[in-house]
Amino acid sequence: MAHSRPEILTADTAGIDRAVAIWRKGGLVAFPTETVYGLGADACNGPAVAAIYQAKGRPGFNPLIIHVADLKTAERFAVFDDLARRLAAVFWPGPLSLILPIVPDSGLSPLVTAGLKTVAVRIPANPLARRLLGQFGGAVAAPSANPSGRISATTAAHVIDGLGGRIDAVLDGGACGIGLESTILYPASNPPALLRPGGLAAEEIERFLHHRLARRDDPLHPLSPGQLATHYAPRTTLRMNVKSPPKNALWLGFGPDCAGATLNLSPKSDLIEAASNLFSFLHRIDKQAEAEGKPLIAVAPIPETGLGVAINDRLKRAAAME
Ligand code: TXA
Ligand code: MG
Numbered sequence: 001m002a003h004s005r006p007e008i009l010t011a012d013t014a015g016i017d018r019a020v021a022i023w024r025k026g027g028l029v030a031f032p033t034e035t036v037y038g039l040g041a042d043a044c045n046g047p048a049v050a051a052i053y054q055a056k057g058r059p060g061f062n063p064l065i066i067h068v069a070d071l072k073t074a075e076r077f078a079v080f081d082d083l084a085r086r087l088a089a090v091f092w093p094g095p096l097s098l099i100l101p102i103v104p105d106s107g108l109s110p111l112v113t114a115g116l117k118t119v120a121v122r123i124p125a126n127p128l129a130r131r132l133l134g135q136f137g138g139a140v141a142a143p144s145a146n147p148s149g150r151i152s153a154t155t156a157a158h159v160i161d162g163l164g165g166r167i168d169a170v171l172d173g174g175a176c177g178i179g180l181e182s183t184i185l186y187p188a189s190n191p192p193a194l195l196r197p198g199g200l201a202a203e204e205i206e207r208f209l210h211h212r213l214a215r216r217d218d219p220l221h222p223l224s225p226g227q228l229a230t231h232y233a234p235r236t237t238l239r240m241n242v243k244s245p246p247k248n249a250l251w252l253g254f255g256p257d258c259a260g261a262t263l264n265l266s267p268k269s270d271l272i273e274a275a276s277n278l279f280s281f282l283h284r285i286d287k288q289a290e291a292e293g294k295p296l297i298a299v300a301p302i303p304e305t306g307l308g309v310a311i312n313d314r315l316k317r318a319a320a321m322e
Pocket of ligand 2: 143144152
């Protein structure tokens with residue numbers, strides 16, 4: 001978007017209208033929550049989600065939290081069982097993110113969850129955030145609004161200081177009340193697991209559940225690896241940097257020189273487009289390889305710049321799973 005970046009939006013109807021308009025066009029708007037400022041984009045718009053990773057300069061694709069205005073909207077994207085519903089009733093809106101199964105065909109970009117089958121979701125308590133999300137109507141993917149490796153932003157000035165030139169706008173709602181990220185809970189394990197301590201004390205959740213949570217480093221209630229964000233990996237062997245694939249391979253292309261590729265992440269060599277296609281194309285090509293009995297997925301070279309670093313990081317992990 002051609003304007004001086006970022007626009008600073010005021011905490012009123014005009015500011016909210018503008019933020020929603022930017023989200024609908026696929027732009028990036030930082031907004032306040034009760035925990036920290038989030039760097040938000042439409043969670044169903046793949047290139048917009050890719051732009052979040054690009055703006056943060058993250059060297060990998062960590063799954064993101066989706067933010068919604070109400071439970072009805074949350075249920076369009078995440079599957080709530082009885083326990084999840086009770087947790088939501090007690091602790092939402094508030095600083096608790098629940099890791100829940102994704103609703104099939106929810107429309108969420110697979111880049112939001114880095115290809116996982118679960119999604120982190122929360123309803124923030126900040127009234128401005130809820131008005132904003134309510135008017136948007138959908139899910140907003142938002143990591144903390146800081147460059148990778150820096151501390152989270154709790155004022156609009158922090159956001160501008162860290163990400164100023166890389167985002168479209170920041171909605172200035174003053175300082176965040178809690179100043180600490182949300183608590184992340186995985187309710188489906190037995191016992192439910194605390195994946196990240198945060199703004200809601202674990203003891204409060206334990207009092208409600210009448211049970212101790214599983215935690216990292218807790219010998220009595222350890223976290224099993226399956227409860228952590230394990231990365232999606234294709235079942236078929238994957239090889240990177242392949243310029244001319246062997247006959248027994250399916251070819252995942254990148255750029256204009258990949259005539260004959262099974263799928264092309266971005267024929268015009270656009271890394272944002274490639275990132276937004278990455279997880280869905282990996283799933284598709286893996287399925288096709290299995291169906292056709294092909295033992296190898298060959299991936300064309302991807303430049304190690306910008307989002308290419310995160311794409312290559314993901315492919316390296318997949319290649320190492322052989
Ligand atoms: O308070 C907060 O949570 C802030 C505000 C903006 O809402 N957001 C935030 O997002 O802290 P971020 O991206 O900095 O941290 C999200 C964390 C990551 O550590 C990620 O690994 C975890 O959530 N996460 C997201 N989806 C997950 C999933 N499906 N399974 C396990 N962990 C997940
Ligand atoms: Mg963060």
